Amino acid sequence: MERNELQSLQELKEEEKIKILDRTNNGILEKENADFLIKLIDNAENKTEVLKISALGMTYKRTGFHFDVRLEKNEGQTIRYLKKNENLSFDQGGITHKLIIGDNYPALLNLLINYKNKIKVIYIDPPYGKDHLGAFAQTNYNNAITRDNLLSMLYPRLILARQLLKDDGVIFCSIDDRNQAYVKCLFDEVFGEGNFVSTLIWRKIEENSSSGGTMKITKNFRKDHEFIICYAKNYDLFLTNKFLELPNFENEYKNLDNDPRGEFKAGSISMKGNKNSLKYYEIETPSGKKYSRVWRITKEEFQALDDDNRIYYGKNKDSVPQIKIFINEERPVTPTSFFENLGSSFSAGEYLNKIFKNDKGESIFSNPKPVDLIKRICETSTNTNQNDIILDFFAGSGTTGHAVLELNKQDGGNRQFILVTNNEITDSNPNGIALDVTSKRLKRIMSGECYDESKDFKWLEKNTPYGDSLEVSEIQSIASSDHSVFEKIDEKLYGKDFENIHDKIEWICKEFELTCRKIEGE
Incomplete structure (x- = not known):
């Protein structure tokens, strides 16, 4: 070695x-x-x-929940690497987004080479239905004891996903109510229970839906919601995101201290927490009174606001410091954990049909998520840095990529998306989902035409192409003993450009995991 x-x-x-x-x-x-x-x-x-x-240490002793981990087996015989698909890639300038076609386990290993600690937001919608998990993760709902296969499929992928996240990054996972408790326990172990942010509830039936959308009727309840589990890589750092900093405003707009900038509201910047928090520090008022507690902003941010006369200390200059929000300013909004009026799987399917000129009402992809739902998730997680990277390694029809493009158009951001999807063949997609749906959807909404240069799809009637470029690559395999690997791996796909073969050989030997995929016991 x-x-x-x-x-x-x-x-x-x-x-x-x-x-x-x-x-x-x-x-x-x-x-x-x-x-x-x-x-x-x-x-x-x-x-x-x-x-x-x-x-072996993942036994969920605190909850009594246990599953037998079955990891991807590595026999050290095969290297999995990215190869660019020249036919599906296109360059229009702007941001270069990425689509990786293949098993997401080796894809995540390959992404770690260039994107470790660089991803701000991960959104996944894993195939938790019993008929959509594949051979490796087939869930038997009649088995009331374990869901070993589903959890084992997710476990190593979440381990890799956590390494990809930035320190202030966040991951969202869509899940149904049947699996939510089990999957949350898995997230507790991988990300730590202290990094749990919230369980969001998506009301997937629209108020004006006469068809009932994707509503599921049971004997007792009408199921019109799903869950989205949210975890931070580091909860304290995640709290620095501006959308979590909405102060509590008690007064109307007034000029309480004759500020030349006019009327303002004064809002609390203190919050609950303990002395171990990164934002626990002491503030001294102009009158000399001191307050030690956890604040919504860092000490450096507070000092900058204070220097700009943006901190209000009360009439006598001795009250708990508050932040000034002037009447002509927009202020950050803390999102609610209840998502509604953001579309349904039914409306998302209809929208997808407009992109694929499908007038027959047939579904080309089962249960797609609506663009507005994923856009809301990306918007609330990246509004402090519009150059962030968003990853979806269960990309399916490509809704996450579509949402990122729409959000960039809306606020002028430069977010980049990375999508990973397999190329599962279905009755509706004989060439595979990646080739028949994901890549074609991105090509059409980004360039205004399909790969065959056709432009006759309804989406164009009310929408303008987003632009930007797409780099499509596929997971390839080669024997670890094959020395041609040093020629076949294109380092440019990993952000490298070596001047000599010796540096490239050293890089490959260091970075590439031997990822021969095999299910233990088979």
């Missing part, structure tokens, strides 16, 4: 050992068991072994 590859393996070992120690400190693992796991990790020979050993 090359020196750089050893270094990469050692970094993963140290990361997983820290997680085990955290579980021990939180009372999840006994110290003896943790010491044994750490010893095994120290002697692991590759990254897959490290993840499998670390997974």
Whole structure:
């Protein structure tokens, strides 16, 4: 094993050992068991072994919930890498978005090479229906004990997803009420229960829907909602997002201190929290009174506002500091956890048909999510930095990409999307979903025409193409013993451009995981 590859393996070992120690400190693992796991990790020979050993500590002791982890098996025989699809890619200038076609497990491993700690938002809509999980993750709803296959499919992918997120990043996962409790327990272990943000409720039946949309009737209740679980990588850092900073305004607009900028509202910038918070510090008022607590903004942000006379200390200059919001200013809005009037799967299907000139009412993709729903998620998570990267590794019809394009158009942002989808063949998509739906949808809404240069689809009647460029790549396999791998892997797809083959060989040996996909026990 090359020196750089050893270094990469050692970094993963140290990361997983820290997680085990955290579980021990939180009372999840006994110290003896943790010491044994750490010893095994120290002697692991590759990254897959490290993840499998670390997974032995995932027993959900606090909830009594347990599943037998079945990880992707790595026999060290195959390298999975990205190869550009020149026929599906197109360059129109602007932002270059990405679509990866293939199994999302090796796709995530490949993304880690260039995007570790760089993704701001991840949205996933995993195939949680019993008929849509595939061979590896087939869920048996008649089995009231476990959903091992669904959870095992998600577990290693969430481990990789967490590594991709920025420190202030966030992940959203759509899930139905049948699986919500189980999947939330899985997220608690991977991301930490302390990083749980909220369970959002999406009312998927529109108020003006005469058809009932995708409403499911049961013997007892009309099911017209789904859940979206939300977790931060680091909850304290996630709180710095401006949309979570809406103060509580008690007064009407008045000029309380004769500010030359005019009337303002004064809003609270203090919040609940403990002394361990990153935003716990002391503020001294002009009169000398001191307040120590957790604030909604950092000490540096407070000082900048104070220097700009944007902090109000009350009539006598000794009250708890408040932020000034002037009458002509927009103020951030804290989103509600209840999402409604954002479309339904039914309306999303109708909208998709307009892009694909489908006048027969036939569905070309089952249960797509509406663009407005995903746009709301992206908007509330990226409004402090409109150059963020959004990832969806269960991309399906490509709604997340569509939502990012629409949001950029709306606010002038420069967000980039990365989509990953397999190319599952269905009766409606004989060439596979990626080729018949995802890539064609993106091509049409971005360029105004399909790959065959046709432009006769209804979406164009009321919409203008978004522009930008799309880089499409596919997951390819090659034997690890095949030296042509150093020629076949295009480093430019990973943001590299080596001047000599020696540097490229060293890079490949360091970065590429051996990802021969096989289900344990088969």
